[in-house]
Amino acid sequence: xxxxxxxxxxxxxxxxxxxxxxxxxxxxxNLIDVANLQGQYGIVTLGAALVIIVGGIDLSIGSxxxxxxxxxxxxxxxxxxxxxxxxxxxxxGATVGLVNGLLVTRLKLQAFLVTLCGMFVxxxxxxxxxxxxxxxxxxxxRDPAAHPEFDQPLRGLRFLTIGKDFNGExxxxxxxxxxxxxxxxxxxxxxxxxYGRYWYAIGHNELAAExxxxxxxxxxxxxxxxxxxxxxxxxxxxxxxxxSVQSDAGGSSWELFAILGAVLGGxxxxxxxxxxxxxxxxxxxxxxxDNFVNLRGMKSDGIPAVIGLTLLVGTxxxxxxxxxxxxxxx
Amino acid sequence: xxxxxxxxxxxAAFAAGCSNSGNNNAASxxxxxxxxxxxxxxNTTDPFWDLCEAGANKAAKDFDVDLxxxxxxxxxxxxxxxxxxxxxxxxxxxxAVSVIDPKGQxxxxxxxxxxxxxxxxxxxxxxxxxxxxxxxxxxxxxGRAAGRMVKKxxxxxxxIALFIGNNSSANAVxxxxxxxxxxxxxxxxxxxxxxxxxxxxxxxxxxxxFLVDGEAKTDGGPGEKAVTNTRDVLGRLEGxxxxxxxxxxxxxPPAILEAARAKSLVGKIxxxxxxENLETLKAIDKGEIEGTVWQDPFNYGYKSVEVLxxxxxxxxxxxxxxxxxxxxxxxxxxxxxxxxxxxVIQNLKxxxxxxxxxxxxxxxxx
Numbered sequence: 001x002x003x004x005x006x007x008x009x010x011x012x013x014x015x016x017x018x019x020x021x022x023x024x025x026x027x028x029x030n031l032i033d034v035a036n037l038q039g040q041y042g043i044v045t046l047g048a049a050l051v052i053i054v055g056g057i058d059l060s061i062g063s064x065x066x067x068x069x070x071x072x073x074x075x076x077x078x079x080x081x082x083x084x085x086x087x088x089x090x091x092x093g094a095t096v097g098l099v100n101g102l103l104v105t106r107l108k109l110q111a112f113l114v115t116l117c118g119m120f121v122x123x124x125x126x127x128x129x130x131x132x133x134x135x136x137x138x139x140x141x142r143d144p145a146a147h148p149e150f151d152q153p154l155r156g157l158r159f160l161t162i163g164k165d166f167n168g169e170x171x172x173x174x175x176x177x178x179x180x181x182x183x184x185x186x187x188x189x190x191x192x193x194x195y196g197r198y199w200y201a202i203g204h205n206e207l208a209a210e211x212x213x214x215x216x217x218x219x220x221x222x223x224x225x226x227x228x229x230x231x232x233x234x235x236x237x238x239x240x241x242x243x244s245v246q247s248d249a250g251g252s253s254w255e256l257f258a259i260l261g262a263v264l265g266g267x268x269x270x271x272x273x274x275x276x277x278x279x280x281x282x283x284x285x286x287x288x289x290d291n292f293v294n295l296r297g298m299k300s301d302g303i304p305a306v307i308g309l310t311l312l313v314g315t316x317x318x319x320x321x322x323x324x325x326x327x328x329x330x
Numbered sequence: 331x332x333x334x335x336x337x338x339x340x341x342a343a344f345a346a347g348c349s350n351s352g353n354n355n356a357a358s359x360x361x362x363x364x365x366x367x368x369x370x371x372x373n374t375t376d377p378f379w380d381l382c383e384a385g386a387n388k389a390a391k392d393f394d395v396d397l398x399x400x401x402x403x404x405x406x407x408x409x410x411x412x413x414x415x416x417x418x419x420x421x422x423x424x425x426a427v428s429v430i431d432p433k434g435q436x437x438x439x440x441x442x443x444x445x446x447x448x449x450x451x452x453x454x455x456x457x458x459x460x461x462x463x464x465x466x467x468x469x470x471x472x473g474r475a476a477g478r479m480v481k482k483x484x485x486x487x488x489x490i491a492l493f494i495g496n497n498s499s500a501n502a503v504x505x506x507x508x509x510x511x512x513x514x515x516x517x518x519x520x521x522x523x524x525x526x527x528x529x530x531x532x533x534x535x536x537x538x539x540f541l542v543d544g545e546a547k548t549d550g551g552p553g554e555k556a557v558t559n560t561r562d563v564l565g566r567l568e569g570x571x572x573x574x575x576x577x578x579x580x581x582x583p584p585a586i587l588e589a590a591r592a593k594s595l596v597g598k599i600x601x602x603x604x605x606e607n608l609e610t611l612k613a614i615d616k617g618e619i620e621g622t623v624w625q626d627p628f629n630y631g632y633k634s635v636e637v638l639x640x641x642x643x644x645x646x647x648x649x650x651x652x653x654x655x656x657x658x659x660x661x662x663x664x665x666x667x668x669x670x671x672x673x674v675i676q677n678l679k680x681x682x683x684x685x686x687x688x689x690x691x692x693x694x695x696x
Contacts, residue, residue: 024420033415131548132498134434168441170415242408244434246496248550249406294416304403 006321007265007281010314014288022295032173034291036163039175040241041257042283043234045265046179046186047227048258049279053190054223055203055271056104056111060118061231061258064096065251067126068235073133073245077145082153086236093232094225096122101221119255126247134244158240175237179280182230187276199223203271257286264315285314359423359644366423366642367396368635371413373428373453373499374405374551378580378605378627382451384691385631386426393639398422399631405495405551407431411438418445424638426465428452432500447641451630453501462641463649465633467657469501471671472623473508473578475659476602478670480513480539480574483600483620487538488572489525491563492546493556493582505578505604506546513539520544531566542567546578549585556585564593573599574620580605583622587613606660606687614662614680621661624683628690629655 018034019026044061051058068089075085096118103114135158137143139151158164163174190196198219201209210216234254239245265282267274289310293303360366370386372379383399390397398417402409407430415438417425424447429435432455442448443460451465480490492509494502514520514536525531525540534544542563549555560575567573575590577583583603587610590596596618603610603622613619633650640648656673659665664679 022420027419030416030419033412033419037412132431132434132496134431136433136436140433168437238408242434243411243438244407244431244498246406246408246550249404250408252404252406291416294413295420 004266004275004278004281005325006317006319007278007285009321010264010317011281011284011288014285014292014310014314018288018292018295021292025291025295029170030291030295032163032170034287035173035176036170036241037175037287037290038284039173039177039179040234040237041254041261041286042179042280043175043182043230043237044254044258045261045279045283046182046276047230048255049262049265049267049274049282050186050190050199050223051111051227052259052262052267052269053203053271053274054199054220055206056220056224057115057259057269058100058224058227059112059115059255060096060100060122061227061255062251062253063119063122063126063255064093064228064231065235065238065254066245066247066249067122067129067251068093068232069239069242069245069250070126070130070133070235070247072236072239073138074130076138076147076150076154077133079147082150082157086157089232089236090229093229093235095228096232097225097228098221100228101224104224105217105220123248126250130247132244132246133239134242135240137244154240161237162241164241175241178237179283183276183280186279190274190276195219195222200272203273205272258283260311261286264311285311360642362643365394365396366639367398367421368424368426368638368642369398369400369414369417369422370426370451370631370634371400371402371410371417371428373402373410373430374495375401375403376552376580377607381606381687381690382627382631384693385628385633386635387631388628388693389632389635389639393636395635395639397635405430407435411435414438414442418442422446423642424449426451426634426638429455430496430499432456433498447638449634449637451634452625452627453499455500462637462646464652465630465637465650465655466501467625467655469504470508470511471673472604472625472657473505474512475508475623475657475670475675476505476576476578476604477509477512479602479621479623479659480509480576480600483602484539484572484574486572487540488574489540489542489567489570490574490576491542491560491567492576492578493559493586494546494548494578495551495582496548497546502546502578509576509578510536510541513537525567525570527570528567549582552581556581557588560586560589561592564589564595564599574602575599576602576604578604580607580610583607583613583619584609587618606683608684608687611660611680611684611687614660615684617662621659624658624660624678626655626658628687 024030048058071092072085072089075088076082100114103109104111135154139148140146141148155166161174163172164170198214201214202216202219206216261283264285266278289307293306379401386397386399400413410430414425426449429450436456439455439459448461449463450461454464496502520534520536522534534541547559549559575586577586584607586601590599601619603619606624610619610622637648658676658678660678660680660683662680665677668675
């Protein structure tokens with residue numbers, strides 16, 4: 001519980017700063033916008049956090065997001081129905097995770113290197129299979145190669161998963177709702193089943209877990225599969241939510257946001273620590289800061305520094321609270 | 331499946347009906363004596379946009395406007411649109427945008443234009459979006475002007491390569507097609523073939539000109555890729571004479587020059603540019619680059635804020651008509667005005683333009 005206190009305090013403080021910054025910040029539609037962005041980053045944060053809990057790292061998340069988004073557009077353009085395309089893209093994500101997991105567990109390669117290579121491979125793959133993809137590109141009735149009949153199912157999917165109506169107006173934070181559902185499922189496995197105990201045990205002490213009879217390799221592979229599948233799902237959502245996705249930019253740097261969210265949410269990079277609630281809270285930080293600088297109308301040149309410094313200060317406060325609470329226990 | 335689809339469609343259509351306030355620019359006008367709030371968002375970060383920002387800042391002072399100017403860190407519509415959405419919610423009275431993907435962003439911009447006065451600059455979107463006007467040059471005509479500079483640099487034909495950030499935005503499509511139309515008329519689509527002296531290099535012939543790879547090389551925006559693209563092409567063309575490299579975004583000519591310097595090819599190959607990067611202008615003055623097509627981004631920023639400020643006060647007379655923003659040529663020695671395709675084009679000296687740009691930048695604190 002004490003591990004959560006720091007991030008709860010940070011999120012509360014950031015929301016307070018946001019709400020006090022300008023009157024429009026507290027408007028419902030703005031808060032819905034922020035929540036949706038939290039959902040977007042939160043879904044990849046869940047995957048990154050799981051990998052971190054078992055003592056690994058996945059740097060290929062952003063490239064998998066971009067590649068999945070491009071793949072989603074390309075397969076639909078080739079005539080695959082959107083619903084089937086979603087399944088295909090999720091299968092692609094699972095395959096990526098399987099490859100990552102097998103390379104880490106069977107060939108005993110370092111996760112950092114495997115996924116760093118994956119970062120380049122999947123970005124390159126995205127660029128190979130497509131340039132810029134968008135719903136309009138897939139469904140444009142003026143393009144004989146397009147499929148206008150997919151427009152309705154795509155808008156329906158967008159409404160359900162993103163919360164945008166037929167005009168593209170955001171009505172409810174669909175991605176945040178999806179994040180909560182996924183976090184609840186993940187939380188159930190993490191905190192209420194043997195799988196969760198295996199994952200924490202592997203992260204704490206892999207050798208001890210192995211001696212205790214845990215099939216470490218299988219569990220690790222499973223976690224990488226979950227992580228990359230969630231990244232692929234995020235790619236589908238990125239496609240549905242964005243005006244267009246560029247193969248060289250879509251999902252770029254998301255692995256860093258995901259790792260940041262996981263660590264802020266209480267996951268230790270040494271493994272063995274983290275909660276589903278913490279992951280959601282950790283993922284909520286960055287979008288609030290982003291919205292704050294947007295609404296304050298800050299100068300472009302200063303924005304990255306402001307975001308970085310805010311996150312750093314947040315991390316320091318969070319760490320101080322944790323140390324004090326630990327010291328208090330002792 | 332069909333039943334589910336119908337349900338989803340009906341649900342979303344109902345939601346659309348609920349949310350469609352149809353307030354058509356209700357937030358765009360301000361009461362008398364109130365400062366309008368204007369946002370200007372570019373397509374990426376570049377010195378080209380610093381000039382635009384200086385112009386917008388000057389207009390903000392001249393027309394008493396609260397201005398927010400954003401240069402997103404990447405050339406990506408997925409990064410640009412959330413900025414615009416946040417501004418709408420913030421209650422901006424007008425927004426100017428350099429559109430990245432006109433097709434992909436069409437629906438979102440149409441939605442935005444219903445709520446706020448919207449102006450496109452540098453890069454247009456479809457008129458059906460409901461934008462007030464487009465502030466920028468005719469990119470196809472400007473591309474043709476670059477094509478004429480290529481013809482002047484290589485009058486007997488030769489090998490060309492085109493470099494640009496992307497090939498989907500309106501200005502990219504216009505500029506690329508403009509250059510190739512000028513070189514290839516009447517074979518505007520090009521004839522696929524192999525390079526006459528380097529058969530391993532494929533491409534397309536446009537009249538007397540061979541285009542390496544048959545298409546513009548894209549780099550995704552300012553960065554190292556712009557240099558490596560050029561370096562790679564120069565490497566593949568080693569030993570070939572009569573080469574002209576054409577950089578179609580502001581950062582491309584300096585990137586080409588850097589790659590040419592690395593291979594000691596400055597002066598040996600021809601370079602034609604676009605926009606008014608100070609490095610480009612200096613190189614034109616030294617004779618290292620043939621010339622560039624000048625769009626005057628300072629004026630884009632100034633006009634965008636002027637039009638939106640006037641619209642916010644109920645005055646639509648400042649709206650810019652099609653073709654009213656001219657492009658200009660910049661060469662080492664300048665020259666007389668030219669009339670081409672009904673447009674009067676100024677040909678200015680690089681040193682004069684460089685001084686004007688430095689003055690523009692200095693006139694308003696960034």
